[in-house]
Amino acid sequence: MDSGLPVKRTIADQVAELVRQRILTGELKGGQPIRQEHLAAELGVSRIPLREALKQLAAEGFVTITSHKGAVVAELSIQEVEELFDIRLKLETWLLQLAIPAMTERDLAALEKNVEEQRRPDILPRWGDVNWRFHEIMYLPANRPITLKLLKNIHDKIDRYLRLEVTMRSGFVRALREHDGLIAFCRSRDIPTAVALLERHIRDTARGLIASLKVQ
Amino acid sequence: MDSGLPVKRTIADQVAELVRQRILTGELKGGQPIRQEHLAAELGVSRIPLREALKQLAAEGFVTITSHKGAVVAELSIQEVEELFDIRLKLETWLLQLAIPAMTERDLAALEKNVEEQRRPDILPRWGDVNWRFHEIMYLPANRPITLKLLKNIHDKIDRYLRLEVTMRSGFVRALREHDGLIAFCRSRDIPTAVALLERHIRDTARGLIASLKVQ
């Protein structure tokens, strides 16, 4: 029996998660250098576990390490954001196709509960997480854990920018409507329509974000 | 001007590459534990850079680290191999579609030169690399660097098993023939046929590998 979480978490792992969170929330901004001694002192640890955490985050694509210069919070170019959305498009539509025939009433109920949570007034600060959770529940019945993990990583990288987006509120309202639609088509097992809607959903999100990035 | 490679490589980076190579070549076998002190001594370095290398390899999926138990070389289940091939199928066919219209004569010549190298009698030990290089050249004109990097990682994980495959020689002959076909259809800009052939190529490889894995 395994709880799924590491029984005893090492300092390096805790630091990795904390720094990742700071990057995702924007507390650590893109391009910002990470001074090891400073951050280690702030967290009350030595540089060794911090360095291990940074190596991991570098492999995950959240920071960029240059020898003898240190780590900086990774930034995405517009082209890279577009590419990540393209990957999402290809893999998520595929997963949805696989998932719909395998969905149970329990899954659909979980989706509805998730959308309900998204309608709560205080959702905005943690909308990124809840929104990903919606997609995750939807793709879970496809039983493709590696793909799902990969997509979560992509979501995380993108969400950092979505969070900053001025037009998030409008995109947010649209997303809610589309989520309702997705649930309906999943319930009626209408794969082509559901996939088409998901495709539009992802493309719309991409368009909105990229437009706002280009303005700046 | 940048050569693309790190100007001054750190010990941790060198160790990461070396251990990755040992895993890919099968010198370090799946499930095998990695003793830090032992390996560090063998390489003539301290455990610190080795540990950083292992953290990176863990994030890349080549080893699994458990707190206070250490790192073991990751193993793939049959289901996971199948999933990786599925991802290849979705992303590589997409990249090929994008790449064909952008291919130059120079690209096609590089593909032919690569196939020529694959025909040399002493190719077997480094066939994995050369084979991936073929795919890479083919997808490069699509200009999707993130996707390409992701696919290289998947190739690396799969190649470790392909290398061991008893039937590699037969799969090898088939691959050569299919590579010729791919070049021909790329040259004639016949996207549907090229994509169909690539799809068959990947499916055949998957089928062969999974069959041999199930036997054992």
Place this chain on the structure above:
DNA sequence: TAGATGTATATTGTATACAATTAGAAGCTA
């Protein structure tokens, strides 16, 4: 004897100390 409990040893995790490298300022030269 089966099971629990304590203990020793091996191994990993982290802190401290030191070496290597970089970036920037100061000084020099034409």
Place this chain on the structure above:
DNA sequence: TAGCTTCTAATTGTATACAATATACATCTA
């Protein structure tokens, strides 16, 4: 003053030393 060298401080990279944890074996208890 522009361009070059030299030096210094800041920062990263690595080794060593020590602390924490796990594993295996021995010991005890019922």
